[in-house]
Amino acid sequence: MASRSRTALVDGGRACGNGTGCGHVPDHTWTHSTPCFKGTISDIEICTFTDANFAQGRGASFVMTAKRASYLATHSGFVNPEIIKGVNEDLEPTGPAKYEMREFPGKGMGLVATDHIRRGDLIMGNTVSLMIDYKVFSELPKEQYIQLEAAAFDHLPGPHRSALLKLSTHEETDLPYAARVDKITATNAFDINPDHNDEDQDYAFFVVFPGIARMNHDCRANADYYYDHDTMTQYIHAMRPISPGEEITISYINPKMRRADRMERLKRLWGFDCACHLCTQGRAQAEASDERIDQIKELYPDLRSFQSSSRASPQMAELLISLAEQEMLGGTMYEAYTFAALEYNGIGDAWTATKYARLAIEWGLTTVGEKDGDVNDMKELVVDPWKHWSWMLRTRKKNGWGKEPADDE
Numbered sequence: 001m002a003s004r005s006r007t008a009l010v011d012g013g014r015a016c017g018n019g020t021g022c023g024h025v026p027d028h029t030w031t032h033s034t035p036c037f038k039g040t041i042s043d044i045e046i047c048t049f050t051d052a053n054f055a056q057g058r059g060a061s062f063v064m065t066a067k068r069a070s071y072l073a074t075h076s077g078f079v080n081p082e083i084i085k086g087v088n089e090d091l092e093p094t095g096p097a098k099y100e101m102r103e104f105p106g107k108g109m110g111l112v113a114t115d116h117i118r119r120g121d122l123i124m125g126n127t128v129s130l131m132i133d134y135k136v137f138s139e140l141p142k143e144q145y146i147q148l149e150a151a152a153f154d155h156l157p158g159p160h161r162s163a164l165l166k167l168s169t170h171e172e173t174d175l176p177y178a179a180r181v182d183k184i185t186a187t188n189a190f191d192i193n194p195d196h197n198d199e200d201q202d203y204a205f206f207v208v209f210p211g212i213a214r215m216n217h218d219c220r221a222n223a224d225y226y227y228d229h230d231t232m233t234q235y236i237h238a239m240r241p242i243s244p245g246e247e248i249t250i251s252y253i254n255p256k257m258r259r260a261d262r263m264e265r266l267k268r269l270w271g272f273d274c275a276c277h278l279c280t281q282g283r284a285q286a287e288a289s290d291e292r293i294d295q296i297k298e299l300y301p302d303l304r305s306f307q308s309s310s311r312a313s314p315q316m317a318e319l320l321i322s323l324a325e326q327e328m329l330g331g332t333m334y335e336a337y338t339f340a341a342l343e344y345n346g347i348g349d350a351w352t353a354t355k356y357a358r359l360a361i362e363w364g365l366t367t368v369g370e371k372d373g374d375v376n377d378m379k380e381l382v383v384d385p386w387k388h389w390s391w392m393l394r395t396r397k398k399n400g401w402g403k404e405p406a407d408d409e
């Protein structure tokens with residue numbers, strides 16, 4: 001869940017919407033591709049593009065340049081629609097859901113489990129509904145980009161549009177239409193990073209998924225999310241067993257923050273006073289938790305470094321695993337297990353390395369997905385630890401064997 005820091009109408013006009021001036025990216029046939037506005041900083045044109053047929057008629061809208069929208073339309077979700085068949089179960093469910101929506105006092109609506117959910121279970125997937133290039137917020141004045149957002153909602157098929165319009169505006173209710181759409185977007189969007197092939201790496205996306213947007217925040221959430229660029233889908237998996245009647249939550253912020261910092265960020269960006277278990281526990285417990293968080297952050301630089309100056313060791317990785325368990329940081333477990341696998345392999349203990357690589361894969365599939373680079377690195381390690389790049393690396397470094405590689409090598 002994100003919060004954006006946002007810093008000449010050519011209605012109907014198109015700079016490169018028909019493929020002209022759009023580089024090598026093949027054009028896509030959009031059901032709507034207006035309105036458009038000229039950027040105030042660079043010579044670009046930003047439009048609303050909608051494909052009402054995307055995801056078996058659910059639809060998706062994009063606020064960006066024609067070139068970037070056309071690039072996104074080269075992803076498998078567009079060119080091979082079968083790949084996302086049945087992903088969205090929120091608007092037209094085909095079977096019983098594991099959750100239902102209900103009101104939670106002080107939080108508005110939220111999702112509650114109606115069945116036992118096991119760790120690692122997929123709870124929900126949503127394809128993109130509205131995807132905005134972050135560049136839009138610096139290139140266009142607010143009165144223009146809110147028109148693009150409103151058009152993005154309006155051009156989606158009816159049930160999808162009405163689900164979006166019902167989403168939370170936090171406390172504001174009496175807003176003009178375009179301002180309301182903007183408030184819904186700001187309250188419910190996630191930050192999504194560009195994929196590796198995207199030419200516009202400097203600009204992330206601001207994306208709304210209507211089913212997932214109903215999940216409330218908890219600093220020690222029981223579910224986690226990751227985005228898959230190929231299917232253009234945000235997936236939610238359970239990080240621990242969830243019982244019927246229990247609220248399903250995600251963390252809106254980086255959970256590796258001290259209590260005061262978490263509370264300040266949630267208040268400033270989402271306007272609520274965090275009352276989750278971790279934020280309301282007693283002073284002594286809160287201090288112990290903050291100290292564990294501090295230590296977790298202190299361990300990272302050494303574990304990430306493969307310079308000979310790094311103090312990283314298997315014991316350090318074991319400490320990170322223990323701290324992440326104590327802090328119930330499910331989203332950190334795959335990183336901690338990955339570090340442990342690399343540390344043990346780095347000193348020539350292939351079997352302990354394999355044990356931790358297996359754990360890293362298991363947790364990684366839940367929290368970052370099967371296409372994540374670290375998950376695939378761990379898959380390589382378990383096949384043949386002795387041929388993995390990390391084999392004996394720490395020992396070699398310690399003894400000064402071979403040249404010193406850069407950390408990103």
Ligand SMILES: C[S@@+](CC[C@H](N)C(=O)[O-])C[C@H]1O[C@@H](n2cnc3c(N)ncnc32)[C@H](O)[C@@H]1O
Pocket residue numbers: 106107108109110167168170171187188213214215216217218270271272273274275276
């Ligand atoms: C993405 S929406 C979540 C769903 C929302 N509760 C609803 O009614 O649709 C985010 C908004 O939900 C509310 N919210 C989410 N988590 C909360 C929490 N832990 N405590 C209080 N309010 C919360 C805040 O109003 C926040 O701006």
